[in-house]
Amino acid sequence: MSLGVAVFLVMAIVIVLSAWGVVVARNPVRSALSLVINFFTLALLYFGMHFDLLGISQILVYTGLIMMLFLFCILLLNLGAPDTLFEPSLFKRSIAWFTGGVLVLAVASQVIGPLAVADAGPSAPQGFGEAGSVGKALFTGWVYAFEIASVLLLVGIVGSILLAKRRD
Amino acid sequence: MEGVPLYAYILLSALMFAIGTAGVIIKRNPIIIFMCIELMLNAANLSFLAFAKYHTAPLATTPLEAWNVHMTGQMAVVFVMAVAAAEVAVGLGIIMAIFRMRHGVDIDEMSSMRG
Amino acid sequence: MLETLAATEPAQGDSVWWALLRIAIMLGFVLAIVPGLIWWERRLLSWFQDRIGPNRVGPFGLLQPIADGVKLFFKEDITPATVDRLLYFLAPAVALFPAFAIWATIPWGPDARLTPIADVDVAILYILAISSLGVYGLFLGGWASNNKYSLLGGLRSAAQMVSYELAMGVALACVILATGSLRLTEVVNMQFEPLWGVVPWMQNWFILTPWGFVAGIIFLITMVAETNRAPFDLPEAESELISGFHTEYSSMKFAVFFMGEYATMLAFSGIFAAVFLGGWSPLPLNWEYLALRANDASLPWLASTLTFIGGPIAAPIWMVGKMFGGITFYVWLRATLPRLRYDQLMNVGWKYLLPIAALNFVVVAIWMQFGWFALLGALVVLFLLYVNVVVFLARGRRDGDDEMLTLVNPQVHTEKTIEVSRS
Numbered sequence: 001m002s003l004g005v006a007v008f009l010v011m012a013i014v015i016v017l018s019a020w021g022v023v024v025a026r027n028p029v030r031s032a033l034s035l036v037i038n039f040f041t042l043a044l045l046y047f048g049m050h051f052d053l054l055g056i057s058q059i060l061v062y063t064g065l066i067m068m069l070f071l072f073c074i075l076l077l078n079l080g081a082p083d084t085l086f087e088p089s090l091f092k093r094s095i096a097w098f099t100g101g102v103l104v105l106a107v108a109s110q111v112i113g114p115l116a117v118a119d120a121g122p123s124a125p126q127g128f129g130e131a132g133s134v135g136k137a138l139f140t141g142w143v144y145a146f147e148i149a150s151v152l153l154l155v156g157i158v159g160s161i162l163l164a165k166r167r168d
Numbered sequence: 169m170e171g172v173p174l175y176a177y178i179l180l181s182a183l184m185f186a187i188g189t190a191g192v193i194i195k196r197n198p199i200i201i202f203m204c205i206e207l208m209l210n211a212a213n214l215s216f217l218a219f220a221k222y223h224t225a226p227l228a229t230t231p232l233e234a235w236n237v238h239m240t241g242q243m244a245v246v247f248v249m250a251v252a253a254a255e256v257a258v259g260l261g262i263i264m265a266i267f268r269m270r271h272g273v274d275i276d277e278m279s280s281m282r283g
Numbered sequence: 284m285l286e287t288l289a290a291t292e293p294a295q296g297d298s299v300w301w302a303l304l305r306i307a308i309m310l311g312f313v314l315a316i317v318p319g320l321i322w323w324e325r326r327l328l329s330w331f332q333d334r335i336g337p338n339r340v341g342p343f344g345l346l347q348p349i350a351d352g353v354k355l356f357f358k359e360d361i362t363p364a365t366v367d368r369l370l371y372f373l374a375p376a377v378a379l380f381p382a383f384a385i386w387a388t389i390p391w392g393p394d395a396r397l398t399p400i401a402d403v404d405v406a407i408l409y410i411l412a413i414s415s416l417g418v419y420g421l422f423l424g425g426w427a428s429n430n431k432y433s434l435l436g437g438l439r440s441a442a443q444m445v446s447y448e449l450a451m452g453v454a455l456a457c458v459i460l461a462t463g464s465l466r467l468t469e470v471v472n473m474q475f476e477p478l479w480g481v482v483p484w485m486q487n488w489f490i491l492t493p494w495g496f497v498a499g500i501i502f503l504i505t506m507v508a509e510t511n512r513a514p515f516d517l518p519e520a521e522s523e524l525i526s527g528f529h530t531e532y533s534s535m536k537f538a539v540f541f542m543g544e545y546a547t548m549l550a551f552s553g554i555f556a557a558v559f560l561g562g563w564s565p566l567p568l569n570w571e572y573l574a575l576r577a578n579d580a581s582l583p584w585l586a587s588t589l590t591f592i593g594g595p596i597a598a599p600i601w602m603v604g605k606m607f608g609g610i611t612f613y614v615w616l617r618a619t620l621p622r623l624r625y626d627q628l629m630n631v632g633w634k635y636l637l638p639i640a641a642l643n644f645v646v647v648a649i650w651m652q653f654g655w656f657a658l659l660g661a662l663v664v665l666f667l668l669y670v671n672v673v674v675f676l677a678r679g680r681r682d683g684d685d686e687m688l689t690l691v692n693p694q695v696h697t698e699k700t701i702e703v704s705r706s
Contacts, residue, residue: 004170012180019184019207023191028200029426033370035203036419038184042210049221054245056408061249064415065445066206066256071422072441073260074199075434077267096193100186107182112175122221128238131405131465137239138246145243149250156254163261 007048014041028074036067051129177218184211198263202256209252216241216248305400309386317545318348323607324614331618352538360534363428370427375532375539378420382543385413385550390468392563392598399467406467407455410554411448414509417547418444421511421518424540425528436527439625440518444509446632451505453640457498457647458489458558467554471562477569484569484576488561493658494647499559501640503612506551508632510544513617520622552609553602560605563598570594 018041021034039062046055127133138146184207191204220241322337322345329336337344362371388406391398403409418441425437459465462473478485479492489495508515519527529540561567570593577586591597623631642665649658 002171005172008172008176012176015180016183016187019187022200022203022207023187023194028197030370031200032203033423035207038207039210042214045214046217049217051217051221051242052403052405053408054217054242056405056412057246057249059412060408060415061253062206062210064412064448066253068415068418068422068441068445069256069260070199070203072438072445073264075426075438077199077264093194096190099193100190103186103189104179104182107185108179112178112182115173115175115178125235125238128235129242131408133239134242134246137236137243141236141239142243145247149247153250153254156257160257160261163258163265 004048008045011041011045011048014038015045029071032067032070032074035070036063039063039067049129053129053131053134174218174222178215181211181215181218184208184214198266199260202259202263206252206256209248213245213248216244301396302400305397308397309400310383313383313386313546313549316549317542318352320545320549320610321348321351321541323610327611327614328618331614355534355538358534360536363430363531365429366531367427367429370423371531372536374420374424374427375536375543376420377423378417378540378543379546381413381416381420382546382550384416385410385547386553388467389550389553389557390471390562391602393595394598395468398599402466402468405465407459407465407470407558410467411452411455414451414547414551415444415448417509417543420540420543421528424532425518428528428531430531432524433528433530436518436520436524436530439524440511440528443511443515443517443628443632446629447505447508447515447636450501450632450636450640451509453637453644454498454501454505455558457494457640457643460644460647461489461492461494461651467557471557474561475564475569478567484572486561486564486567486569488559488564488567490559490561491567492650494643494650495559497639497643497646499555501636501643502555502559504631504636506555507613507616508628510548510551510613512544512548512613514620514622515628516622517625517628522622548610548613549606552606552613555609556602556605563602565592565597565601565604 015038018034018038022031022038025031025034039058043055043058043063046058188204188208188211191207192201195201195204220238223237223241325347326336326338326344337347340346340350362368387400388403388409389399390402395402399406421440422437425433425435425440428434458470462470464470464473474486474488476487477483478487480487485491490499511518517527518524519529524530529537532540556562564570570589574586574589574593577583577589646658646662649661
């Protein structure tokens with residue numbers, strides 16, 4: 001086993017365990033922190049895949065802002081009390097894990113099987129995850145999508161301010 | 169990370185997605201459900217990036233085209249992040265508004281839109 | 284991870300041993316200097332307040348931090364009964380992590396083998412990302428303590444840091460736009476060019492350009508807010524929150540929180556020096572040009588002195604000097620300004636810093652594209668526009684009553700919760 005595979009395995013285990021923690025933790029704050037660990041490790045995985053810019057954006061956007069918003073909301077609504085709002089019905093729980101298992105099996109049989117047979121190794125050219133190349137692509141081939149995304153963000157800002165400002 | 173095959177990334181992504189799905193079904197706290205959706209979005213991001221790194225572009229004729237095929241996955245991830253940010257701002261705003269209206273956030277009790 | 288760092292690094296010093304050496308130098312420096320900073324802050328603060336300060340332990344009280352450290356080590360480590368144990372223990376460690384991680388891309392001198400640890404091509408984004416992680420330690424500490432005041436401190440720090448990070452990001456984006464690079468080493472090297480492209484004997488420190496001055500001031504304010512120092516120390520406001528997020532912490536855990544805070548302050552001073560104050564050059568003078576001139580005037584001793592001042596050996600000295608200048612500035616602010624109110628804090632961040640920084644972004648574009656005369660014209664037009672808007676808004680303006688403020692401000696907060704629970 002090479003060093004790369006070992007590093008990948010460690011990260012994969014952390015990612016899966018922390019994702020599991022999001023679901024099984026009874027305390028919302030712990031669940032959110034588990035998700036923070038998940039996103040941070042995912043960012044490290046992106047670095048390992050040489051996606052420098054996206055790894056940094058992952059930390060900046062997900063761990064730095066989105067999860068902070070989640071935690072802020074949880075504390076503001078004071079949902080900190082333990083074992084609140086956990087699904088009590090065993091039937092629903094087993095249905096949920098069954099669905100998840102079926103999903104994994106479906107993906108494994110239909111996608112991973114063929115991929116494992118026809119594995120060619122990474123083919124991406126050198127330096128395609130760097131800030132420069134991502135920026136160039138954003139402002140050439142994907143410029144319309146980029147501008148529309150900025151409009152979407154503006155709509156998001158206006159919408160959230162409207163929701164927060166409403167008096168009832 | 170040399171020597172890691174593509175299907176390892178896809179399997180990891182599938183596992184994350186499955187756990188997220190299970191969480192959406194199990195949990196009754198809308199904020200946690202929201203977080204599970206973020207988990208699923210990130211699983212999708214991971215597979216986008218894995219394919220962006222490993223995918224070969226047999227149909228591309230020019231170098232620019234081949235380059236763009238490799239960039240597509242990254243672009244998708246950039247836009248997923250932008251959408252997720254907007255979504256979280258609005259979604260958490262809605263949850264806060266609901267909480268203020270009815271002082272509880274059990275998802276099973278949020279049924280006022282039912283006909 | 285080593286692969287990533289190695290792949291993006293220049294070939295020089297490209298081995299694990301050099302990397303370990305760089306890390307050792309950085310860690311040794313930070314760990315050794317933090318006690319000195321605490322001594323400096325206490326002494327300086329006491330001079331500001333017309334008293335003597337710690338002067339008994341060692342010469343000039345220099346050994347005072349060591350005595351403090353020994354005291355903190357041997358103090359009883361109290362863990363309150365109702366805390367969330369795991370997170371309560373984790374919080375100081377989580378607070379310390381970004382304080383050290385942020386040093387990874389700060390360059391000290393021109394030698395690429397010794398500094399910075401990783402000369403990655405996303406260095407400025409890295410700094411933003413890591414500093415955004417700084418809030419978790421405070422937040423966790425506040426939440427895990429299971430104490431109303433600590434929780435309020437944690438909430439405040441979250442809101443404050445998220446708000447001020449935006450302005451900081453836009454201020455740094457101005458620099459990125461001007462340099463066209465996210466590498467900190469390149470940002471520093473860009474500042475060694477002739478001032479405004481026309482004054483050959485001076486260096487183009489970004490603080491000396493009009494847009495850089497604005498961006499620098501904004502960065503300076505946001506960096507004080509990001510490190511939770513006075514006058515932005517609302518998360519630990521002693522007078523209202525009983526030192527906020529670390530109320531329940533004692534002994535070494537308390538010391539670790541403080542170490543993280545001082546290391547972050549020093550790091551931000553270093554970033555400010557690298558991005559706006561010309562990095563490792565002591566004065567905005569073009570040393571090579573001046574040395575050539577001195578040679579022309581047949582003053583070889585002056586030429587060699589000038590070369591030494593601008594050279595690689597003296598570089599770390601100037602950089603560290605600028606970091607100390609930054610710390611002194613922090614202390615000066617703390618001694619001078621009273622703490623902001625919460626609504627004032629939010630107003631400054633959202634209504635002044637962010638719009639000014641965004642406007643400055645346009646100014647940079649004009650400056651880089653058309654030069655200073657176009658910038659002057661644009662500024663005049665904008666000023667007239669601004670006056671118009673202000674006159675328009677001055678009629679029928681009412682002071683904002685933000686929902687967020689009423690929720691987080693403690694006095695109003697209690698009323699709010701009572702109101703919610705009653706109805």
